[in-house]
Each structure stands twice: as C-alpha cells, then as structure tokens.
Amino acid sequence: MGANISGAVADGDGDGPPSTPRLGDIPESCAALVLAQLDPPEICQLSLLNRSFCGASSADFIWESKLPSNYRFIVEKVLGDTTLLNLQKKELYARLCRPIPFDAGTKEVWLDKSTGGVCLSISSKALTITGIDDRRYWSHISTEESRYPTVAYLQQIWWFEVDGELEFQFPAGTYCLFFRLQLGKSSKRLGRRVCNSEHIHGWDIKPARFQLTTSDGQHAVSQCYLDKPGNWVFYHVGDFIVKNPNALTKIKFSLTQIDCTHPKGGLCVDAALIYPSSVGKEFRSSCS
Incomplete structure (x- = not known):
C-alpha cells in the first residue's frame, strides 16, 4: 500500500493531475520576477532550466533593469x-x-557582462605624450596584446609626461582609472612570447606620479615605481564618484616622471582604462 502511494506521488504522467507541482509548472510571469533579482550570468544559466524560465528570461522589464x-x-x-x-x-x-569604438577608433566603451557596469578605454593615440612625434624617443609598435593595433614605445627620454582627458556621461557610482603599462617590448619568436628589455632603465630611481581630476573638483594623486618587466600592469591612478548620472563628467589624468637628473626608457604605454569599482578592484596595483 505504501509503495503504491509513493509511486503515485512520483509519477506525474498519469491520467489524473500531478500529485505535486513541478518546476515546469511555474508561470512565466512568476519566473520573470525571480530572474529580475539575479545578475545577467545567473539569468542566462536559469534560462536553460525549462520552457518557462527560457521564455521569461527574454522579458524586456528584466533586461531594462540591467542596462545602465x-x-x-x-x-x-x-x-x-x-x-x-x-x-x-x-x-x-x-x-x-x-566593445564600441569611437573618436576615430582611439577609444572604446562596453558593458561588463556580469554587472552591466560601463567600462571605457583610451588608447595611447588618444593621449598627449611629450615627444611622441620625435622618433628618437618614441614609436608606435604593432602588437597583439592590446585592444588596439599599436602601443606607444619609449626608447629613451628625460622628461616623461602622458596626459589624457575624457568627457562622458556615467551612471551614478564609483569608478577606478588605470594606466596599462609594460616595461620592455614584447614580440613572438618561433611562436613563443619574448620580451626585449634592452632599453629598460631609470624607473627604479624615482617613482612615477599619477594624477586625476574631475570637472566637479575631485582630485587623486598616487605614486608608484614601475616594475615587473615583461608583464602588462594596471597602475591605479585614483577613483572618482559620479553623483549626477544625467550630467557629463570631464576627467583629466596624467602619468609623469619629470626628474631630469636621469633618463628613462624601455616602456610601453597601451591605454588608460576606466572601470566601475566593483570591476576595477581586481586590477588594483600597489600604488599609493
């Protein structure tokens, strides 16, 4: 008798109604309300559960709330x-x-897939670099290790200064700004990555100085010795807070090492990058 009852509960394919509700019985409208509370990757995972969740996962009101x-x-x-x-x-x-290129392909904007946060990058060609037009000091070299076709490579200079600015409408929140740099010039040889460190010098004598200012008066300064030859490093410039999501925020930032008592060289400048703090925390360097 007990075995017959257990079988009846487990079997929902008989002529009568199922004994217990199943996950597939959840209406799409209810599934949508559940999905609306989740992050985009979780929504996509749950959309594979059954037909109800699959249909609900495309609801406009869910994704409208995930868009910035x-x-x-x-x-x-x-x-x-x-x-x-x-x-x-x-x-x-x-x-x-x-990635969405703009300003003649020198900048990009995209959403972080997991959070919907707005991310931006500003290539070396969109930065103002002292001496960039003098090939005795600087050159643009091709690379496969950047979002962009080339990076700026410094052979040697006494006065090192890189400046950038951006005006953009950001959602409210806290953002981190970084420079992506590498000591040494990397290339491939016989299919393997190699790094030429021939011109690396001068970065261990005085720290580089990073600065950030915004149009609403925020200011951040940090200093850091450039190190880890052969590795791309995200050097943290500073953070800024956006309170008014409807206004344009203008940001100015710089990287300098202008102690003229010694030359410095062997540095690749890829780009400046802006991430929401929740995304950027994984890139933070030891600058202070």
Whole structure:
C-alpha cells in the first residue's frame, strides 16, 4: 500500500493531475520576477532550466533593469544608431557588451557582462605624450596584446609626461582609472612570447606620479615605481564618484616622471582604462 502511494506521488504522467507541482509548472510571469533579482550570468544559466524560465528570461522589464542608466546616451551619442533602441532589451544588452569604438577608433566603451557596469578605454593615440612625434624617443609598435593595433614605445627620454582627458556621461557610482603599462617590448619568436628589455632603465630611481581630476573638483594623486618587466600592469591612478548620472563628467589624468637628473626608457604605454569599482578592484596595483 505504501509503495503504491509513493509511486503515485512520483509519477506525474498519469491520467489524473500531478500529485505535486513541478518546476515546469511555474508561470512565466512568476519566473520573470525571480530572474529580475539575479545578475545577467545567473539569468542566462536559469534560462536553460525549462520552457518557462527560457521564455521569461527574454522579458524586456528584466533586461531594462540591467542596462545602465546612460544606455540611451551610448546608443545615440556614441554608436549614433537609434534603431538599436527598437531591439529587445536582452539583445541590446548583448550588443552593448561588445566593445564600441569611437573618436576615430582611439577609444572604446562596453558593458561588463556580469554587472552591466560601463567600462571605457583610451588608447595611447588618444593621449598627449611629450615627444611622441620625435622618433628618437618614441614609436608606435604593432602588437597583439592590446585592444588596439599599436602601443606607444619609449626608447629613451628625460622628461616623461602622458596626459589624457575624457568627457562622458556615467551612471551614478564609483569608478577606478588605470594606466596599462609594460616595461620592455614584447614580440613572438618561433611562436613563443619574448620580451626585449634592452632599453629598460631609470624607473627604479624615482617613482612615477599619477594624477586625476574631475570637472566637479575631485582630485587623486598616487605614486608608484614601475616594475615587473615583461608583464602588462594596471597602475591605479585614483577613483572618482559620479553623483549626477544625467550630467557629463570631464576627467583629466596624467602619468609623469619629470626628474631630469636621469633618463628613462624601455616602456610601453597601451591605454588608460576606466572601470566601475566593483570591476576595477581586481586590477588594483600597489600604488599609493
């Protein structure tokens, strides 16, 4: 008798109604409310559970809440393609997670897939670098280790200064700014990565100085010795806070080592990068 009851509970495929509700019985509207509380990767994982979750995972109201508050600014001002606003919000989210070049391809913006946070990069060609046009000091070298086709390579100079600026509409939150740098010039030889350290000198005598200012008066300064030859390092410049998501925030930043008592060289400058603090914390260096 007990065995017959257990079998009846476990078997929901008989002529009568199932004895217990199953996961597949959850209405799409209820599944959508659950998914709305999750992060994008979790939504995509749960969409594989069953038909209800799969259908619910495409609901516009879910993905509208995952898009950053400035997504229309990115679509209209950066991409310049307002037809994208007609896409399902899930499709729009996926599109904005791919790097979007702007300013003649010298900058990129994209969304972090896991959080929807706005990330940006500014290539070496969009930076103002002292002496960059003099090939005795600087050159642009091809690379496969950057988001961009080339990086700026310093052979030797006495006065080292790199400046950049950006004006952008950011969602409210805290952001980290970094310089991505490498001591030495890397290349491939017989299919293996090698790093030429021939010109590396001068960076262990005095620290490099990093600065950041914003249009609303925020200021950050840090110093750091450049090290770890042959490795790309994210040097933390500083953080800034955005309180008004509807306003343009102008950021100015710099990297200098202007002690003219000694030359320095052998440095690759790739880009400056801006990440939401939740994303950027994994890149923080030891600068202080």
